[in-house]
Amino acid sequence: MAHSGHKIAANAKIMSQTAIHTILGGKVRLYKRPNSPFWQCSTFLQGKKRRTTTKEESLAQAKDYAEDWYLTMMGKHHRGELKNEKTFSFAATQFEHEYEVITDGQRSPKWIRGHKDRLRLHLLPFFGTLGLSEVSAGKVQEYRVHRIQGVNGGKPPAKSTLHDEIVTLRQVLKTAMRHGWLQHLPDLSSPYSRQTKVSHRAWFTEKEYKQLYQATRRRAQEPFNSHFKWNAEQLHDYVLFMANTGLRPDEAKNLQFRDIEVVKVDWSGDTILEIEVRGKRGVGFCKSMSGAVWPFKRLQERMRRTAEKAEDERKATVSWALPKPNDVIFPGNHIKMFNNVLNEEGLKFDRDGQRRTAYSLRHTYICLRLMEGADIYQIAKNCRTSVEMIEKFYASHIKTSLDTAAINVRRQKPKH
Numbered sequence: 001m002a003h004s005g006h007k008i009a010a011n012a013k014i015m016s017q018t019a020i021h022t023i024l025g026g027k028v029r030l031y032k033r034p035n036s037p038f039w040q041c042s043t044f045l046q047g048k049k050r051r052t053t054t055k056e057e058s059l060a061q062a063k064d065y066a067e068d069w070y071l072t073m074m075g076k077h078h079r080g081e082l083k084n085e086k087t088f089s090f091a092a093t094q095f096e097h098e099y100e101v102i103t104d105g106q107r108s109p110k111w112i113r114g115h116k117d118r119l120r121l122h123l124l125p126f127f128g129t130l131g132l133s134e135v136s137a138g139k140v141q142e143y144r145v146h147r148i149q150g151v152n153g154g155k156p157p158a159k160s161t162l163h164d165e166i167v168t169l170r171q172v173l174k175t176a177m178r179h180g181w182l183q184h185l186p187d188l189s190s191p192y193s194r195q196t197k198v199s200h201r202a203w204f205t206e207k208e209y210k211q212l213y214q215a216t217r218r219r220a221q222e223p224f225n226s227h228f229k230w231n232a233e234q235l236h237d238y239v240l241f242m243a244n245t246g247l248r249p250d251e252a253k254n255l256q257f258r259d260i261e262v263v264k265v266d267w268s269g270d271t272i273l274e275i276e277v278r279g280k281r282g283v284g285f286c287k288s289m290s291g292a293v294w295p296f297k298r299l300q301e302r303m304r305r306t307a308e309k310a311e312d313e314r315k316a317t318v319s320w321a322l323p324k325p326n327d328v329i330f331p332g333n334h335i336k337m338f339n340n341v342l343n344e345e346g347l348k349f350d351r352d353g354q355r356r357t358a359y360s361l362r363h364t365y366i367c368l369r370l371m372e373g374a375d376i377y378q379i380a381k382n383c384r385t386s387v388e389m390i391e392k393f394y395a396s397h398i399k400t401s402l403d404t405a406a407i408n409v410r411r412q413k414p415k416h
Contacts, residue, residue, distance in 0.1 A: 246365035251279035258325035
């Protein structure tokens with residue numbers, strides 16, 4: 001019954017088409033699809049049916065087009081250019097569709113757009129027409145050379161940029177493997193390269209951190225222009241808040257007043273902040289140092305004064321619930337002022353020439369906590385990262401992590 005049903009459907013499809021014409025001894029067929037004015041042409045080559053549209057409404061012109069198309073296909077067949085497999089371009093289209101749908105809400109739109117841009121600008125022009133099996137380790141190495149040499153003598157990409165392009169390439173090939181279009185993943189590692197030097201993240205030593213917050217305090221108390229006083233006060237509290245919580249800049253940007261609760265610690269009697277963090281790792285939690293409490297209260301009071309001033313100008317009644325729970329704590333962007341302070345104080349670059357940014361305040365929190373003897377596992381949990389990351393980028397260069405008693409131990413000489 002099932003076989004009869006398929007046969008009836010096939011016959012109906014044939015009947016829905018116009019008369020079929022053949023050329024070149026029956027090797028090429030011409031027909032029209034329902035609701036389309038153009039002639040289609042098809043042939044059977046290398047065990048696979050191949051078809052295309054002639055984009056011609058005239059049968060005579062369609063026959064000429066189909067003959068040229070068939071001869072071109074035969075030329076590719078004899079030269080070995082005719083692919084019997086899916087191309088890289090086909091797999092890339094499938095990857096773009098799947099990745100955007102499946103990672104909806106899990107990956108930032110900027111990262112998803114980055115995959116598309118890398119494919120469009122670099123990967124597809126180089127790999128697009130290749131069959132998936134032709135994307136070999138050697139071809140990937142040719143791509144690296146092509147990119148490093150630059151297009152038309154242009155500037156070569158940064159290592160991180162090239163790394164991101166290989167990541168996108170790997171994702172496309174993995175998509176092809178999941179669909180059975182590729183048997184195995186080629187070696188995408190970079191040959192001839194030795195292990196890169198592990199360098200610590202740029203941070204502020206205790207002395208440098210003190211120099212920084214004293215500079216931001218002076219600017220908050222005596223700004224160059226009264227118009228920038230609010231920004232200077234916000235920056236000062238931002239520096240103190242970040243260095244006492246270890247938040248990432250993007251986490252601080254998303255932070256709202258309802259995400260923070262001032263609590264008292266039972267065992268120490270200190271007042272700290274319990275923060276519900278939303279960032280690149282999703283939702284996490286953070287317990288601050290006591291040094292973050294006063295900056296937070298000043299931020300609340302400043303927000304209240306700002307709202308009162310705005311309400312007074314409109315001559316309206318001020319709500320007692322200011323600031324509102326869903327108000328963000330850091331509504332402005334103080335990057336320019338922060339960089340000016342760093343440059344004025346000579347703190348923009350560390351001892352190894354690494355550039356300091358707002359992220360350096362997070363690194364400072366981690367390093368100072370480790371130097372105080374805090375448990376590395378608890379620091380990792382509080383900063384929503386892993387112990388391995390902290391050991392690799394932070395603990396390796398902190399002198400207090402070295403146990404002098406274990407290093408300077410002496411074996412007792414036996415008595416004669």
